[in-house]
Amino acid sequence: xxxxxxxxQWILDPLNYVGVNAIPLRVFEHLAFTLVTLVIASAIxxxxxxxxxxxxxxxxxxVSVAGAFRAIPTLGLLTLVALWIGIGLGAPFVALTILAIxxxxxxxxxxxxxIDRRTVDAARAVGMSEGQIVRGVEVPLGLPLLIGGIRSxxxxxxxxxxxxAYIADIGLGRYLFTGLKTRDxxxxxxxxxxxxxxxxxxxGIFATIQRFVVPRGVxxxxxxxxxxxxxxxxxxVNSAVxxxxx
Amino acid sequence: MTWIWSNGDLIWDRxxxxxxxxxxxxxxxxxxxxxxxxxxxxxxxxxxVILGSVGLLYAIPSLPLFIVLPVIVGTSARSPLxxxxxxTLYGVALMVRVVADxxxxxxxxVRQSAAGVGFSSWSEFWQVELPLAGPVLLAGLRxxxxxxxxxxxxxxVIGVQSLxxxxxxxxxxxxxxxxxAGIVATVVLALVLDGVLVLLGRLLMPWTRKSSSRxxxxxxxxxxxxx
Amino acid sequence: MIEFxxxxxxxxxxxVAVNDFSLVLPSRKITVLVGSSGSGKTTLLRMINRMxxxxxxxxxxxxxxVATLEPVKLRRSIGYVMQxxxxxxxxxxxxxxxxxxxxxxxxxxxxxLDALELLDTVGLSRTLADRYPSQLSGGQQxxxxxxxxxxxxxxxxxxxxxxxxxxxxxxxxxxxxxxxxQQELDKTVVFVTHDIDEAFLLxxxxxxxxxxxxxxxxxxxxxxxxxxxDEFVSxxxxxxxxxxxxxxxxxxxxxxxxxxxxxxxxxxxxxxxxGTRSGPGAAAQGGVRQ
Numbered sequence: 001x002x003x004x005x006x007x008x009q010w011i012l013d014p015l016n017y018v019g020v021n022a023i024p025l026r027v028f029e030h031l032a033f034t035l036v037t038l039v040i041a042s043a044i045x046x047x048x049x050x051x052x053x054x055x056x057x058x059x060x061x062x063v064s065v066a067g068a069f070r071a072i073p074t075l076g077l078l079t080l081v082a083l084w085i086g087i088g089l090g091a092p093f094v095a096l097t098i099l100a101i102x103x104x105x106x107x108x109x110x111x112x113x114x115i116d117r118r119t120v121d122a123a124r125a126v127g128m129s130e131g132q133i134v135r136g137v138e139v140p141l142g143l144p145l146l147i148g149g150i151r152s153x154x155x156x157x158x159x160x161x162x163x164x165a166y167i168a169d170i171g172l173g174r175y176l177f178t179g180l181k182t183r184d185x186x187x188x189x190x191x192x193x194x195x196x197x198x199x200x201x202x203x204g205i206f207a208t209i210q211r212f213v214v215p216r217g218v219x220x221x222x223x224x225x226x227x228x229x230x231x232x233x234x235x236x237v238n239s240a241v242x243x244x245x246x
Numbered sequence: 247m248t249w250i251w252s253n254g255d256l257i258w259d260r261x262x263x264x265x266x267x268x269x270x271x272x273x274x275x276x277x278x279x280x281x282x283x284x285x286x287x288x289x290x291x292x293x294x295v296i297l298g299s300v301g302l303l304y305a306i307p308s309l310p311l312f313i314v315l316p317v318i319v320g321t322s323a324r325s326p327l328x329x330x331x332x333x334t335l336y337g338v339a340l341m342v343r344v345v346a347d348x349x350x351x352x353x354x355x356v357r358q359s360a361a362g363v364g365f366s367s368w369s370e371f372w373q374v375e376l377p378l379a380g381p382v383l384l385a386g387l388r389x390x391x392x393x394x395x396x397x398x399x400x401x402x403v404i405g406v407q408s409l410x411x412x413x414x415x416x417x418x419x420x421x422x423x424x425x426x427a428g429i430v431a432t433v434v435l436a437l438v439l440d441g442v443l444v445l446l447g448r449l450l451m452p453w454t455r456k457s458s459s460r461x462x463x464x465x466x467x468x469x470x471x472x473x
Numbered sequence: 474m475i476e477f478x479x480x481x482x483x484x485x486x487x488x489v490a491v492n493d494f495s496l497v498l499p500s501r502k503i504t505v506l507v508g509s510s511g512s513g514k515t516t517l518l519r520m521i522n523r524m525x526x527x528x529x530x531x532x533x534x535x536x537x538x539v540a541t542l543e544p545v546k547l548r549r550s551i552g553y554v555m556q557x558x559x560x561x562x563x564x565x566x567x568x569x570x571x572x573x574x575x576x577x578x579x580x581x582x583x584x585x586l587d588a589l590e591l592l593d594t595v596g597l598s599r600t601l602a603d604r605y606p607s608q609l610s611g612g613q614q615x616x617x618x619x620x621x622x623x624x625x626x627x628x629x630x631x632x633x634x635x636x637x638x639x640x641x642x643x644x645x646x647x648x649x650x651x652x653x654x655q656q657e658l659d660k661t662v663v664f665v666t667h668d669i670d671e672a673f674l675l676x677x678x679x680x681x682x683x684x685x686x687x688x689x690x691x692x693x694x695x696x697x698x699x700x701x702x703d704e705f706v707s708x709x710x711x712x713x714x715x716x717x718x719x720x721x722x723x724x725x726x727x728x729x730x731x732x733x734x735x736x737x738x739x740x741x742x743x744x745x746x747x748g749t750r751s752g753p754g755a756a757a758q759g760g761v762r763q
Contacts, residue, residue: 122559217605
């Protein structure tokens, strides 16, 4: 426990609040980097995900790509891209964006797929155009799962951004690697605690958003609100169950 | 590419290291998640507490956990045991929800009819609920296997040897082939373990044989689990 | 008037849903398409508003081939009511009813006012307007579905097993409600069901379909019951058995109506003496009405 006390002391040490290594600066870097990555990944993944979800085309491909990406080790991708692009912010940025795309993509199309087909059919039958169906029915009803996907991506990016300090001078991971190298346990542990707090805070924020975007009429129909890990477990469970019964 | 041919032994050794790091967490997380998931499925209160905790646990980034964990449990940061414990925690975090959802997905009517024909609640769990939740559990375990294999590589940056060591070494010495070899070996290892699980599933759940024709990676879940 | 002209629909090479189907559906009447699953009845209904396009043949509304009309525009001019109401779960009742008028550019305020009036029309309290569909009972949801179908004041109303998912008592209420509405509104209604009792109760014209979209018989309920063209029809309408096969028995001077299984269905009314038992008697109205 003595080590934890040292870590807390390190976090509170005024010396760590000035200069290029100031904690607030590093937190900001880490957050900004995460956010920019998520925005770019979303800009790429959401339109494609909506297209797949609405038309059902390209689903098989998206599913296998997303599955394959899960097996690719993030550290391997980071170091490989770093060797290609060179040291600097470019490499982690590219690697993280690539890693953030599959969960967002999957969130976008599973969100559409989870909608009762009869609801969409009825919307079409009363005369909604395809664009109106997407905007007025599929996007609002699929939003919770999309946010779930972005949430998974955010978790992954925050974690991998820490690892990115291995190849670039970026974010809170810097403390971990400096501490490891100089055997400064207080810095190493203090940095780790900061990353964990940041990740938990993001998790909390996304959990709140996800709860918030469930359309009101939908809440009252389900006993369980689409929640926390559900984006992860439920589609898998559903598909497995469907497979079992077909 | 010549690097790969002249370093076959190294790759093989790191693969063995990697197996030692990743197989125990996969098995342990399944064993630990069963009672926790069952408990989460049984009572409303325990569901909230357990699923809430594993949710938070899962949100903790891996590298900081690898660093913080030794201070809590008293292992050395560089010991494989430290990594095995951390990976088991992630596996449990993933698997508990799958177990809870899988058990919840078992048809109420089936459970009631089982109780009706005279199963005790203990034997009903083992002989009815668990087998019926089997396909869901298998799907979850496959995700755990693939993500554990991928996650184990991160240990390399704190000095725990695995296929991840090929990334750190390749990066520091500027050898692309080494990194690529590491990535390929990791993916292949994940596929092999996944295949073993699928085969085990067919052996233990012969009634699902017709439907689970896919041998490829467990897919679908929106959230890639690697970090 | 809606006219099917030798319409065929193949979903795949082997699966023929509808085979060379021709029919005239008179204006301002209820035509019921009835058949078991696989008879192509829903496919026929959905071809009218181009949710499904025929493989060959044509469908005309008042002499205009629907294939020449833009599907979205066509659908907005036709009311559509489906099983499980098909309401949008994230929109309030009033907004669900106003969906199509809003799409057609009716100002929001006006659309909501009209929607409230439609709730009156289908017998729903205006206090339900701000609820979400999931907060209503099955029967109420179905009424909202009908209100939405009527929202653009269409000449044609397509109803795809609209009362299939509600319990028998509510279904009977909704059926009576539809008959009342039809007297008021005089729409051309196309109604799909697998329930022959419902078909006979609601239909001015009943079309009995067999597997593969083949017409078994077309006619008024009376015509079909009186002269079933073949074995299939008589067994489908149940004319040869149970509650529809009634005969008279005289007991102590009273003529009692008895079904083929010996159950009492009612007493033949003679002046003051009238009475039908509820239960099987009520259900027998398909056989003894008119």
